[in-house]
Amino acid sequence: MSKICWGTVLAMVLAGAAQAQTVTVCAERWVPFVYRDDNGEVKGLGAEVLQQVARQHDATVHFQFLSMSGCYKQAAAGRADVVAFATARETPAGWLQNQRPLVYWPLHAWVSSTLPEQRYHELQQFAGLRVAWVPSYDYPQPLVKQTHWRRVEAPDTQASFTMLAGGRVDVVFDDYQATQDIARQLGGRVKRLEGLVASHHETFSIRPGLEWLRDGIEQEAARLAENGTLEQFYLQYFRVSWGQVLAVPH
Structure with a gap:
């Protein structure tokens, strides 16, 4: 037996x-x-x-x-x-x-440190300027639809900031996490404007x-938003609140 x-x-x-x-x-x-x-x-x-x-x-x-x-x-x-x-x-x-909201790409505007502006107000403030644009990046639709600035193609974030520091573009849109070390390397020649510009849902x-996986991701995203984990995460890595990420144009 x-x-x-x-x-x-x-x-x-x-x-x-x-x-x-x-x-x-x-x-x-x-x-x-x-x-x-x-x-x-x-x-x-x-x-x-x-x-x-x-x-x-x-x-x-x-x-x-x-x-x-x-x-x-x-x-x-x-x-x-x-x-x-x-x-x-x-x-x-x-x-x-x-x-359900979970992963976002939150974008700030970076400009030359010689400019007097300190805060982002609206996309119209960049009218007529040269904007670094990485074709492989999935930018938020409000930026994609803009026609009042001139796109200057760049291969990646590093190149975009080098172009900004060298005066070949006027604005770079990117996130705090990806750019903080690059900005330091450029010795104060670029600065981040206060205020979030937009965010993109990834x-x-x-x-x-695998519906069970999709549904599980949705449930976990809701739980992390409810218990404050997403708030802490975005503040730690991107210097913006979860509420700010959701409030700006997508």
Whole structure:
């Protein structure tokens, strides 16, 4: 009898192991949302939410770190179940996206430190100016729709700030977290205007069949907003409140 019972238990354990699901997430490294630290551990708000939801469903998460174009190729080839922060136009047809606010890209305006302005008031104050524009960035629609300034293409944030410090552009829109070290390196030649300009809602694109993951992300986002975690997170990393992130144009 004992052998029969243990055999049954072993069969159940093996069956459960066979059914255990691994969700493959492809992401471009983005501190503080999803990244691998110096010890090789995956960290960040987005990573923690995905791992928490997976644990609740006895699943595990495997992270791949590639460029966004690389992640789109992985998804198209069936080698990724989730693409972190994919644009709506690049999301594979039929894939799911979470909608509840969680991950945002909050943008400030950076200008030359020689200018008298100290605070951002409205986009119209940049009329006629040269704005650094990184084509691969998914800017908020209020910025995309503006026609009263001149876009000057830049390959990335570092190049945008170098152009600003060198007088080749007049304005850079970017977030505090990504730019604080760059601004210090430029020795006070650029400054951040007070006041948030806009924010962009970044979503997870999830393959069909993983509705439980999308729904779990939504529930976890609601919980983190309710318990004040998102307030603390955005104040710590972006120097803006959660309320400010939600209040500005998207």
